[in-house]
Each structure stands twice: as structure tokens, then as C-alpha cells.
Amino acid sequence: LYRSLHDRHNCHDDCHDPRGGSVVNIPSAYLRVHIPAKAAGAETENQAKVVQFIKKIGMKHIKVFAPGTVANLGCGFDVMGLTLDGVGDVLEVGVAENAEGFEIRNRSGMELPGNVEENVITPAVRALLEAYGRPVRIEVEILEKIAPGSGIGSSAASSAAAVWGVNELLGRPFSGERLVEFAMMGEALIGGTPHADNVGPAVLGGVVLIRGYEPLDIVRLPVPEGFFYAVVHPDIVVSTKEAREVLPREVPLHDAVTQWGNVGGLVAGFALGDVALIGRSMHDVVAEPYRKGFIPGYDQLKEGVLAEGALAMNIAGSGPSIFALAADEAVAQRVAQRMRAHFARPGIGCKIYAGRVSNCGARIVE
Numbered sequence: 001l002y003r004s005l006h007d008r009h010n011c012h013d014d015c016h017d018p019r020g021g022s023v024v025n026i027p028s029a030y031l032r033v034h035i036p037a038k039a040a041g042a043e044t045e046n047q048a049k050v051v052q053f054i055k056k057i058g059m060k061h062i063k064v065f066a067p068g069t070v071a072n073l074g075c076g077f078d079v080m081g082l083t084l085d086g087v088g089d090v091l092e093v094g095v096a097e098n099a100e101g102f103e104i105r106n107r108s109g110m111e112l113p114g115n116v117e118e119n120v121i122t123p124a125v126r127a128l129l130e131a132y133g134r135p136v137r138i139e140v141e142i143l144e145k146i147a148p149g150s151g152i153g154s155s156a157a158s159s160a161a162a163v164w165g166v167n168e169l170l171g172r173p174f175s176g177e178r179l180v181e182f183a184m185m186g187e188a189l190i191g192g193t194p195h196a197d198n199v200g201p202a203v204l205g206g207v208v209l210i211r212g213y214e215p216l217d218i219v220r221l222p223v224p225e226g227f228f229y230a231v232v233h234p235d236i237v238v239s240t241k242e243a244r245e246v247l248p249r250e251v252p253l254h255d256a257v258t259q260w261g262n263v264g265g266l267v268a269g270f271a272l273g274d275v276a277l278i279g280r281s282m283h284d285v286v287a288e289p290y291r292k293g294f295i296p297g298y299d300q301l302k303e304g305v306l307a308e309g310a311l312a313m314n315i316a317g318s319g320p321s322i323f324a325l326a327a328d329e330a331v332a333q334r335v336a337q338r339m340r341a342h343f344a345r346p347g348i349g350c351k352i353y354a355g356r357v358s359n360c361g362a363r364i365v366e
């Protein structure tokens with residue numbers, strides 16, 4: 001049973017519970033709607049309790065994890081992204097068909113907008129329900145959350161987990177690619193432009209190339225064996241909107257040639273499993289030169305990280321997080337420490353993460 005569910009979830013390697021345990025891919029939704037014999041004959045219960053019970057059994061629930069992601073991968077501005085292991089959002093998603101209503105509760109401890117209209121989950125789930133075309137009541141409880149504004153796909157993880165969970169509970173009416181389209185609506189809410197380089201890998205897992213947006217054409221690329229990341233999230237604020245506005249509207253032909261050479265090299269590097277080619281292709285002349293000014297001592301840090309043995313370093317999405325890739329776990333750990341020390345010098349606090357680049361996207365966890 002585990003293997004068949006695992007295969008259906010499109011995982012290319014073993015997907016473990018990101019918090020250390022094993023993923024139990026048994027859809028607990030179906031177990032929870034089972035009516036216990038004792039409760040079925042609950043004539044002695046008072047009216048209110050019976051109504052409560054009926055409401056509860058009509059609602060199917062699952063707990064879903066969606067991973068953090070690194071968008072752009074240097075040269076692939078808005079068209080490439082990869083999945084991190086061990087960091088992400090956990091949501092409990094509840095669905096009742098032939099009922100109305102939408103609720104989001106935040107139990108993550110992170111400060112999130114109180115108004116549902118300002119939560120990225122709302123436009124993503126609405127897009128899914130519009131396509132579904134039948135009344136569904138949705139309840140979402142946010143249990144664990146990547147720090148908002150980190151640049152490692154915090155908003156994407158929430159909208160990916162929500163649409164993935166709703167789709168599971170509705171019996172999978174939509175493909176992974178459609179889920180990416182729905183989740184993109186959440187990105188539009190915060191950045192003004194619906195891009196898929198975070199939601200693509202958060203839903204599907206692995207390394208993702210968005211070959212085109214009209215229509216959406218997503219290519220999943222293999223992750224090389226033994227491929228590790230280090231990420232630092234410094235305690236500074238860079239809004240996605242501001243980081244997009246700072247970019248020039250036009251790219252000179254010379255820069256365009258450099259950029260598409262590197263994007264081609266990056267895709268070839270993943271397809272061939274050539275980590276050295278991946279490293280030297282992760283060079284960006286479109287966004288990094290304009291965005292690095294938001295990050296204190298960026299060039300100096302990059303020099304140190306590459307000297308430490310990393311294959312490449314660049315800005316994660318629109319920042320302020322920075323990521324590095326390495327073919328060796330010890331290098332990734334050392335790089336993460338170096339990143340922390342870099343920001344500690346001017347007194348900037350930070351969170352660091354290091355781990356394996358993951359092949360697994362959104363999934364059920366217990």
C-alpha cells in the first residue's frame with residue numbers, strides 16, 4: 001500500500017516525514033469519516049452534540065507538508081526553482097462537499113494577516129474551487145510556517161499545501177500542473193505577478209523549469225545524487241514587490257545572450273547530473289547585480305562561500321535569503337556557519353538551514 005501511494009504521489013526517492021519520522025501516506029481522511037458504531041446510535045446525546053458530531057464526520061481532514069523552495073537558481077529568473085528538505089509549512093486541511101464556507105486559523109506562532117482576503121491561501125483555494133464548480137466547505141489550520149518574507153518560498157509553501165490538500169480530499173480531480181496554476185494565484189496577491197518558480201517545486205518537488213507561462217508548461221528535472229544546500233535568512237526585510245521594481249524593464253542583447261547560455265547550461269547540468277556544470281551556470285546578470293545591494297557585504301560573502309568549496313551562491317528568490325549548493329554535505333554545513341558568521345559581524349541575526357535538495361513536493365504527514 002505504501003509503495004503504490006508513494007508512486008502515485010510522483011516521488012522519485014523515499015519521502016520521509018520532514019520532521020524526522022516516516023511519512024504515513026495512508027489517507028487519514030478516509031479513516032476519519034468512518035462512523036464509530038457507538039456514536040451512530042447516539043440517541044442519548046443532546047441535540048447540539050449530535051449536530052456537532054454530524055458536522056465533524058462530514059468534514060474530511062488531512063495534515064499536509066509543503067516544502068520551502070529556492071526560486072530563480074541564479075540565472076533562471078521566474079522560470080526555475082528547487083525544493084529544500086527539512087523546512088516547510090504544515091497545514092491541517094478540512095473539506096466538506098455540498099457545504100459552504102471558508103476558514104483559515106493560524107496556530108503557527110508566526111504573525112499572519114488576520115483578514116482571510118490578505119492570506120495567500122485564499123486566492124489559491126478560490127481558483128481551485130472555481131474550476132471544481134461545486135460547493136465545498138474548506139477549513140485550513142496553519143500549524144507550522146516558514147518565516148514570511150524569508151525568500152525561501154514561505155507564501156508558496158502555504159498555498160501549495162492548501163491546494164494539494166484540498167485536491168487530495170476531493171479525490172484528486174486536478175493534476176499537479178493545475179495545482180501549480182491555482183497556487184500561483186497566491187503569488188499574484190503578494191508580488192503582483194503570478195509566477196510559478198516557488199509554487200512549482202513546492203507542489204511537485206525536485207528541480208522545476210517553467211518553460212512557458214501561456215500556457216503553463218512545467219518540466220521536472222532530476223536532482224543529482226548527493227546534492228546539498230546551505231541557506232541563510234538574515235534578519236533584514238526585502239519585499240518581493242520592491243525587489244521586482246528595482247529590476248530594469250529591458251535587458252541588453254549582450255546580457256540576454258549570457259543569461260540564456262547559463263539557463264541552457266543549468267538545465268543541461270541537471271539533466272546530465274553534472275554538478276560542476278550546474279555550479280558554473282548559476283550565474284545571473286539580470287537580477288543579482290540589482291538586488292545584491294539589499295544584502296550587506298554580498299560580494300565578500302560570495303567570495304568566502306565559493307572558497308569554502310560551494311558550487312555556487314546566489315540570492316534565493318527575491319531575497320533576503322541567500323543559498324549555496326554543494327556536492328558534499330560537510331561543505332554545505334561549513335558554508336551555513338560561514339553565512340551566520342558573516343551576518344553576525346555587523347550584528348544582524350539570522351537563521352541558517354542546511355540539508356539535501358529534495359525530490360519530494362507537497363505530501364501527507366502524520
Ligand code: HSE
Pocket residue numbers: 071072077078079191195197198240243244317318
Ligand atoms: N522569481 C521571483 C522573483 C521569486 O525573483 O521575484 C520571488 O517570489
